[in-house]
Amino acid sequence: MMEEADTKVAAVQNVRAVTRALSVLNSFAGKGLQSLAQVSAATRLDKGTTRRLLLTLMHSDFISQDPVTQHYRLGAAIRKLAANVEDSLDLRAIAQPILLQLANELGVTAFISVFQDNSAVCLDRVHDMRGIEVHWWAIGGTLPLNCGGAPKVFLAYQPEEVIEQILSGPLEKLNAKSITDPDVLRGQLRTIRKRGWECAIDDVAVGITALAVPVFDAEGRVTCCVSMAGLTPQMVERGKPVYLRRLQAAADAVRAGIEA
Structure with a gap:
């Protein structure tokens, strides 16, 4: 019973992490570059959590970072996925x-x-x-x-x-x-x-x-x-x-x- 409960908790945490990552990506709708503070405010997540999510998404090319301003933007992986979306x-x-x-x-x-x-x-x-x-x-x-x-x-x-x-x-x-x-x-x-x-x-x-x-x-x-x-x-x-x-x-x- 204890192992089953632990599994359910882990599953909920994983789903929460996915939901938070999606909220970070959605925060860029209609926007170009965003600072960490702007993403944090848009997602209502604390800056530490937001930074970790951004770094994770950067690792998979869903987010990229401007080397000059250090602000964030959507990455190449998003463009590749969008290019394959079939409109009716x-x-x-x-x-x-x-x-x-x-x-x-x-x-x-x-x-x-x-x-x-x-x-x-x-x-x-x-x-x-x-x-x-x-x-x-x-x-x-x-x-x-x-x-x-x-x-x-x-x-x-x-x-x-x-x-x-x-x-x-x-x-x-x-x-x-x-x-x-x-x-x-x-x-x-x-x-x-x-x-x-x-x-x-x-x-x-x-x-x-x-x-x-x-x-x-x-x-x-x-x-x-x-x-x-x-x-x-x-x-x-x-x-x-x-x-x-x-x-x-x-x-x-x-x-x-x-x-x-």
Whole structure:
């Protein structure tokens, strides 16, 4: 009887450890880098427990650590798993040849992304070997919804209550040009809805511009987002996006593939 009780206690402890590890991973939803204190606060675990969980997850590549800031981010193992998740529409299979054509034709990095759990998630990323490869949005990775082309497009088309929920929390500052003022961001979201696209200049990485276009379903809801990124002089001319019509055509092609 004593051995059986010990086994049950051990099982409960193991389940608790798994639950805590999952809470650490979930704390990165919609975020990039986090400090130990931020992860601890988000999971409501003490810093000692949080640190041990982070180190364990780092050992298995589910978490990585920035060598400069010592902050944490989701690791390569998460991206590999996410890359193998099959959507009911298999968006990756539909979008990949379209992304390849974009990347090869224009010398950019092309992306397909979806909005899940209040986060913009990259499903696939393709770059042309002759052009610049944009690394800051890996497959399975997320970006703050106030930064980048696709994240802001997703946020712009969310219900008002979702938008206000996001704007009421802290808005992450990736660099000096990231928009962290809720009123300024509200105005930008209205502009995105009116024109149907976003050109994000320097707000994720200085010198890089992202152009994003939503893909709508038959009911007018955003299914996914097609975007591209490259050096700002390549992407913008006289304050206007160079490849907007080409990207809109790519979004139309993705929608046609979904509806086929």
